[in-house]
Structures are given as C-alpha cells and as structure tokens.
Amino acid sequence: MASGVRPRVKVPRSASAGETITIKTLISHQMESGQRKDSDGNTIPRSIINRFVVDFNGENVLDVKMEPAISTNPYFEFEAKVPESGDFHFTWYDDDGSVYEDTQTIEVS
Amino acid sequence: MKRMALTAAIALLAAPALAGGADDDTLVVNGEIEMTTKADAPDHLEGALDQVISGWHFRSDETQQLQTDDFENQGMIFVDAAYDAWNTVEGTEEKSCASCHDSPEDSMEGVRAVYPKWNEEAGEVRTLAQQINACRTERMGAEPYGYTSGEMANMEALISVQSRGMPMNVAIDGPVRETWEQGKEMYYTRYGQLELACASCHEQNYGNYIRADHLSQGQTNGFPVYRLKNAKLNTTHARFKGCVRDTRAETFQPGSPEFVALELYVASRGNGLSVEAPSVRN
Numbered sequence: 001m002a003s004g005v006r007p008r009v010k011v012p013r014s015a016s017a018g019e020t021i022t023i024k025t026l027i028s029h030q031m032e033s034g035q036r037k038d039s040d041g042n043t044i045p046r047s048i049i050n051r052f053v054v055d056f057n058g059e060n061v062l063d064v065k066m067e068p069a070i071s072t073n074p075y076f077e078f079e080a081k082v083p084e085s086g087d088f089h090f091t092w093y094d095d096d097g098s099v100y101e102d103t104q105t106i107e108v109s
Numbered sequence: 110m111k112r113m114a115l116t117a118a119i120a121l122l123a124a125p126a127l128a129g130g131a132d133d134d135t136l137v138v139n140g141e142i143e144m145t146t147k148a149d150a151p152d153h154l155e156g157a158l159d160q161v162i163s164g165w166h167f168r169s170d171e172t173q174q175l176q177t178d179d180f181e182n183q184g185m186i187f188v189d190a191a192y193d194a195w196n197t198v199e200g201t202e203e204k205s206c207a208s209c210h211d212s213p214e215d216s217m218e219g220v221r222a223v224y225p226k227w228n229e230e231a232g233e234v235r236t237l238a239q240q241i242n243a244c245r246t247e248r249m250g251a252e253p254y255g256y257t258s259g260e261m262a263n264m265e266a267l268i269s270v271q272s273r274g275m276p277m278n279v280a281i282d283g284p285v286r287e288t289w290e291q292g293k294e295m296y297y298t299r300y301g302q303l304e305l306a307c308a309s310c311h312e313q314n315y316g317n318y319i320r321a322d323h324l325s326q327g328q329t330n331g332f333p334v335y336r337l338k339n340a341k342l343n344t345t346h347a348r349f350k351g352c353v354r355d356t357r358a359e360t361f362q363p364g365s366p367e368f369v370a371l372e373l374y375v376a377s378r379g380n381g382l383s384v385e386a387p388s389v390r391n
Contacts, residue, residue, distance in 0.1 A: 024181070
C-alpha cells in the first residue's frame with residue numbers, strides 16, 4: 001500500500017484561444033520497482049503508478065503507460081493547445097487499485 | 110610528439126573553463142525570493158576566503174533551474190509531508206508541533222538562519238535537529254526522530270522554508286565561542302588515510318573537480334538538501350559523515366558533540382548567504 005501519495009498539478013489560470021500552454025504534473029510516490037530485496041532477501045513487491053491520463057473537457061490529451069524503471073515521484077511536463085475554457089482532468093492509477101485525481105480549470109479568452 | 114605536447118597545452122588552457130568554478134547566474138525562487146548567493150566573507154574568515162559562495166553556483170544550469178521554482182524543486186514534496194507531521198498529535202502529552210507553535214509561517218520565521226545557537230536552559234549549543242528532538246521528548250513525550258532520518262530532514266526543511274531568503278546569521282561569540290573554536294580546529298584537521306581536512310577540498314580547491322564532480326565551498330545554507338542522486342532530503346550531519354568517510358577515516362556520529370561543533374563553525378562560514386533550504390544539488 002503506497003503512503004504519502006499526493007498529486008500536484010500546475011496549469012495556467014488563463015490563456016488566449018488556441019494558445020499552447022505548458023502543464024506540469026508531479027505525484028509523490030515511492031515507485032517500488034519490484035526488483036529490490038529487503039535485508040532478509042525477500043523481494044519487495046512492486047508498487048508503482050502504472051498509468052497517467054489527462055483529459056480536457058472529456059477529450060483525451062495524454063495517456064501514459066508507466067513502467068517500473070520510472071523514478072520515484074514521477075514528474076511529467078507537456079504542452080497542450082487550448083481551444084476553449086474548461087477543465088483539465090488528471091488521473092493516476094496505482095498498482096494497488098488506488099486512483100488519484102485532480103482537476104484544474106482554465107479560463108480561455 | 111610535438112603535436113601531442115601542443116594538444117596537452119591546449120587541454121590545459123581549456124581546463125579552467127571546464128573546471129566548473131562559481132558561475133555568475135542569479136537565483137530567484139518563484140520569481141519573488143531573491144537569494145544572496147555570493148557575499149563578502151565574514152570577518153573571521155580573513156586570510157582564508159574573500160567571498161562566500163553558495164553551492165548553487167557550482168551546479169549545472171539544469172540542476173540550478175530546479176531550485177528556481179517550488180513546483181520543480183522536489184524537496185518541497187518533503188516539506189508538504191512535514192506539514193502533516195507538524196499537525197499530528199504524538200506522545201504522552203497529546204500535543205503536536207502546532208499545539209505550541211501554531212503555524213510554522215508565524216512561529217518559525219528566521220529560526221533557521223541563526224542555528225546552531227546557544228540554549229541557555231540546557232547550557233549547550235543546540236542544532237535545529239537537537240531542538241526538534243528536545244521538543245519531541247520533553248514537551249510532547251514522544252520518541253525522538255533519528256538524527257539524520259527522513260522525518261527529521263523533512264521537519265528541518267519545513268522550518269527552513271520559513272526563513273528562505275534571509276541571511277545566515279549564526280552567533281560565534283559569547284557562550285558558543287568554545288564550541289566554535291573546537292569546530293574551527295576540526296575544520297583544519299586532517300582526517301583519515303587520505304589525510305584530508307575540510308579545508309583541503311572546500312577552502313583550497315572549491316571549483317575544481319573531485320573525480321567527476323565540482324567541489325563547492327561546503328556551505329550549509331541550503332541544508333537539508335534534495336539530492337538527485339538519492340531523491341530525498343539529506344541532512345548536514347549525514348553529509349559530514351559522508352565527507353569524513355570519504356577521507357577513509359572512522360567518522361564521528363551524527364548528533365555527536367564533535368559534529369555539532371563542526372556544524373556551528375561551518376554555518377558561521379556562510380554568514381551573509383541566504384537560507385536556501387531545501388536546495389537542489391546533484
């Protein structure tokens with residue numbers, strides 16, 4: 001069970017129509033690879049975020065499949081063109097079945 | 110042969126550019142906190158250093174940039190974790206940090222800049238970590254944090270953030286003088302099979318390479334430090350221990366009187382530099 005998981009997202013509050021904006025996301029997560037052993041020689045079970053999805057007004061923007069080699073506290077920065085005002089919806093899927101979500105509203109003039 | 114000699118000469122000429130001395134960039138965090146990353150050396154360093162320089166200047170542009178924005182500074186994740194700890198009731202007295210100190214923004218401003226400092230009641234020099242543990246054991250009735258543990262580093266970072274941008278101003282006179290002198294002597298004492306003093310690297314050779322990395326002045330204004338190599342916050346005494354180990358010596362223990370004295374002295378070498386913690390280094 002992952003603990004201390006906290007999603008963080010940075011989306012500009014406003015933009016002009018058709019502008020390309022930069023979105024930064026980060027989620028604190030230990031991203032245990034499943035390759036390591038503890039001091040007794042037992043394998044530490046894999047516990048990672050395996051998928052990250054971003055939607056804008058219901059339309060998919062980004063869908064990332066994540067693998068064990070990705071480092072702790074995965075950070076994604078990407079650009080998106082925003083045609084209208086609306087909500088960016090961010091979803092992270094954990095190996096343990098947990099789903100972490102965040103929503104950010106952007107005003108387009 | 111002649112050509113080889115010439116190549117070697119060119120390589121030598123080019124070396125200073127590669128040697129990674131302090132650059133001339135300026136550090137502004139979140140577009141609002143202007144950091145003093147170079148300052149005139151405090152008086153007690155006369156003859157040793159003219160200028161004190163933050164370790165930030167010795168890092169690559171990419172690493173430097175991470176510290177300019179709290180979103181990209183992953184050290185801030187640990188500050189968030191410490192906010193939770195700050196408000197968590199622990200121990201037999203059923204208190205949290207917040208029970209006495211309210212919000213860290215109000216109560217902890219400026220605290221980091223003056224530590225380590227003299228504690229009149231205890232009659233000793235105390236580091237911030239020792240003070241945190243004194244609160245935990247004496248006021249909260251809780252278990253102390255491990256001196257270099259993640260919980261301790263996080264709490265130190267939370268307290269340090271409230272002083273970001275303020276100049277380091279550690280007192281070196283009065284009751285702390287004896288401890289400070291002890292720290293100074295340690296700084297110039299060669300340890301280990303490699304016979305290296307702190308000064309061998311951080312005073313005489315800062316800006317030069319040590320294997321593949323650049324030596325800084327070893328300032329403590331950025332501690333606890335988020336290091337890319339281990340993706341967590343690192344405390345001053347853990348760094349001291351690593352340095353002494355690298356001289357192939359038996360190290361002092363984190364939290365020992367020796368390291369407290371050394372921390373006081375090293376902190377005083379950075380008087381005038383802004384508190385940067387949690388800083389980002391490689």
